[in-house]
Amino acid sequence: MKPAPFIRHVPKTLDEAVKILAQVAPQDGRVLAGGQSLVPIMAFRLAKPAHLVDINEIDGLDRIASDGTTLSIGACVRHGAFHKSVVGNPLGALLTFVARHIAHYPIRMRGTFCGSLAHADPSSEWCLTAATLDATIVARSTRGERPIPAREFFAGIMSTALAEDELLAEVRLPLLSPDTKFGFNEFSRRAGDFAMSAALVTYRLQGGKIAEARVGVGGAEPFPRRIAQAEAALNGQPPGDKAFRAAAEAAANAVEAMEDHQTSAEYRRDLVRAVVRRALEHSNR
Amino acid sequence: MTEKSSITLTINGRDHAIKVEARRTLADAIREDCGQTGTHIGCEHGVCGACTVIVDGEPVRSCLMFAAQAAGKQIRTVEGLAKGDTLHPMQQAFMDHHGLQCGFCTPGFLMLAVGVLEREPDISDDDLIDVLSSNLCRCTGYQNIIKAVRAAAKEMRK
Numbered sequence: 001m002k003p004a005p006f007i008r009h010v011p012k013t014l015d016e017a018v019k020i021l022a023q024v025a026p027q028d029g030r031v032l033a034g035g036q037s038l039v040p041i042m043a044f045r046l047a048k049p050a051h052l053v054d055i056n057e058i059d060g061l062d063r064i065a066s067d068g069t070t071l072s073i074g075a076c077v078r079h080g081a082f083h084k085s086v087v088g089n090p091l092g093a094l095l096t097f098v099a100r101h102i103a104h105y106p107i108r109m110r111g112t113f114c115g116s117l118a119h120a121d122p123s124s125e126w127c128l129t130a131a132t133l134d135a136t137i138v139a140r141s142t143r144g145e146r147p148i149p150a151r152e153f154f155a156g157i158m159s160t161a162l163a164e165d166e167l168l169a170e171v172r173l174p175l176l177s178p179d180t181k182f183g184f185n186e187f188s189r190r191a192g193d194f195a196m197s198a199a200l201v202t203y204r205l206q207g208g209k210i211a212e213a214r215v216g217v218g219g220a221e222p223f224p225r226r227i228a229q230a231e232a233a234l235n236g237q238p239p240g241d242k243a244f245r246a247a248a249e250a251a252a253n254a255v256e257a258m259e260d261h262q263t264s265a266e267y268r269r270d271l272v273r274a275v276v277r278r279a280l281e282h283s284n285r
Numbered sequence: 286m287t288e289k290s291s292i293t294l295t296i297n298g299r300d301h302a303i304k305v306e307a308r309r310t311l312a313d314a315i316r317e318d319c320g321q322t323g324t325h326i327g328c329e330h331g332v333c334g335a336c337t338v339i340v341d342g343e344p345v346r347s348c349l350m351f352a353a354q355a356a357g358k359q360i361r362t363v364e365g366l367a368k369g370d371t372l373h374p375m376q377q378a379f380m381d382h383h384g385l386q387c388g389f390c391t392p393g394f395l396m397l398a399v400g401v402l403e404r405e406p407d408i409s410d411d412d413l414i415d416v417l418s419s420n421l422c423r424c425t426g427y428q429n430i431i432k433a434v435r436a437a438a439k440e441m442r443k
Contacts, residue, residue: 039348043329043330
């Protein structure tokens, strides 16, 4: 299986890239970053873009920067960059733990954080992270820069708020309070395979009670989102089996689980219950 | 057929001046255009790992990279592991521990393991298993591959 013919454009600056993208987008032009999802889709001929705007040779897109409140992740930052903590904040440890679950080591050497968001696979670990932590997604085009809140970014299975001429230039994640606890769990049939359900949780403890709980669920619905009912079941409760089971039950009841040829909605709902509980148990280590 | 462009791939230190279409994968260019057939192609969509090579020090799937993207980078393939008649410690360990049977997946496993151990010499045994889950082998059942890579890791740390 070989990709269909295309013309490869190799801009050296972001300005040049968005100019080219504006020209070729109407003729099925796409951005090529890590290519670890796009190239397989092209090999299957599910996508036959006529133009690829390869952003790998633009200087500075592999930049990770923190200004004390926000972590900025450039368009060509690879998953592997997070194998070690990138910032002295609980967010650094969270990203390192989550990154280990993304595909396999050689894929993580090429695939990018921002590319995962632009691709918007329902089971993507980074999409779940962006939704749970309320990331800001920065779209660039010849019309300028447009920040998009994560809750408005995901629109459906592999569908986002990005316009066809917009390039996902950067993702901004809020740094976490130093006392933030996090937990993550996902279920997939094989190591490195797509998660059939995944959960990411964060919270703080105030006087021994959970506060500011965030419970994100991915892989179960067309796109990841925070589950308010599960967060409400946690806030004000002491961390432990009772609160964790209540939150897991609330999450399972709240999701409209997807069905596919392998998996019934009922089964996926059961998985949501399990991964939320396991993520919460992981947070309580 | 779209236009071909002239690029130079540097494989195991040797330059190969070739003409390729933009859609030519690095895996195909290494085999078909540069004649280095040690790199094997299994699934062609990034799942099996047979085509793993090392590009600028990073083990990558060569079927998920276009040849033109690797121009100017240092590419290492299985042909570059042995020094003359002396096998690389990883190759020797695969022989000593029966880490292969049919051998189709072996070049990919060798480049994966060498690539990761050169980057992370002190990687834990548990993390090594996670790394080795990247590639598929249908003969060995993996246990002897794990044994071989752990033995080679010790050798490479010396």
